[in-house]
Amino acid sequence: MPALITLTLASVHLLAGLILLIFSAWFIAACAIAVPGFNYLLPAVVVRALALIRIAAGYGYLYFGHQHMLQRLGRLRLGLFARLQQQRILDRAASTEAMSDAIDTLANAWIAWISQLAGSVLMLLIALITSAFYSPAWFGFIALLSAMVILLWLHHYRQSRGIAAQRADARSAFEQRSERYFQAAPLWHLGAASFQMPSADKVWDAELREQHAINWHLLLLQAGSMALLILMIWMQDDSAQGHAEFLIPVMLLLAARDWLANGFSANQAWVRDQHANTQLASLPLQPLTRKTAPDPVTSMQIKELKPDGRPVAPVSMTLPASGICLLRGSSGSGKSSLLQAIAGLIPASGSREMDGIPLPNGLCDAMRYVEQFPQCLNGTLLENLKVANPDLTEPEAFNVLHAVGLGYLTDLHDWLGVGGRRLSGGELKRLGLARAKIADRPVWLVDEPFEGLDQEYMHALCQWLQAQAQQRLILIASHIEPTALRIHQSLNLDDR
């Protein structure tokens, strides 16, 4: 509904402006040749009323247009978030751009191009109908003007598509360079040439070319309408003399640039809109399928599992329902890759089975991968724990923190993000284990939990993992093999 109101008000705004222009020109001419007794008051009132209608429709169009744009923005963003939640994001720069630029462009559609283009087309139709009503000759000139405008719009549309594609490429290259540049922020002090600030020159160039294309087409439109005007005056016979109505087609041609210019900016916004749609449709995402496996799991089998694109050999093994299993191997032998492939986080060939049932590609609800370097979100300690279970209560959070040796973090609302309390490497590892405990799944895949830990904590962690492994399978990838750990089964990736 707000979209239709926006469209109507934008058309009224344009129409009132055009009629105002023509009517005031007629009024001035009529005053010059007016006979005694001419009623000046009525046309003056009409001019004033048209001006007021134009102003009111302009404000109304902006009000409803922006209201509608904000509603659309919210809907589109939520839709995109919902989509991203079901997928793995492969290129963060592209998704960030899609979230900002493409969504804004799509939300703008009604005020940026639909209303503008519809308004200009409506104006043309009204001009054609009005001129046909007055005289076939006027109609001929307005029809010629319409044909010229349509040709120019089409030409401009084609040209804008080319420039918009270059602008989109330049923008995404700029986004990627900026992303890399900001990621390298901790190394800027080394002063390497590759840390040079990304330049947006190519984006500005494309935007300038877009503006030049509009200006150039407007110039052609102006020149064409002037040529039609000269032709019309030249072909006019004496019968028009003394008739103020003659100013109607004159004003239409004279002001053609003003009332038809919106069509060109609408073209530009339209091609941007098309690009935004393509960009959103082709986001580099990988679908995540979640498979709920039986709980408790009684056995797990990996057959010839090999992570795609990683220089590691395929692995086969049968794992028990509970206890600790160890994946050993030198650095780069593929321990992390294998755990991620088992978890379904990265694509892999081969198969995974739970209780003899093959798992489809993607994540499996029964498994929890504990990263080598757990991510700390920009939020409070509690928010960082609730990632594993949104229903976590504060007493439960305290219990888990205590169990993983983080009991000294007593403020659950302590901010852990940028500028807040920073967790050390060892604390981050314990945060990852706390999340695994909170998620409470029958299989844990734990990546390098012992790296960088002191002997005392390593011992405590072994005890805790041992206790947890009574009711679940814990597959640990580690190049450290603590003596305190009772290992049920182990596989050395270097031996294959």
Ligand SMILES: Nc1ncnc2c1ncn2[C@@H]1O[C@H](COP(=O)(O)OP(=O)(O)OP(=O)(O)O)[C@@H](O)[C@H]1O
């Ligand atoms: N995203 C990736 N794309 C391509 N190759 C990768 C990727 N990640 C890792 N690799 C490569 O896969 C191999 C195995 O890496 P992985 O991290 O699994 O080894 P790892 O045994 O866990 O090593 P570490 O003990 O040092 O953590 C390495 O040669 C690594 O360079």
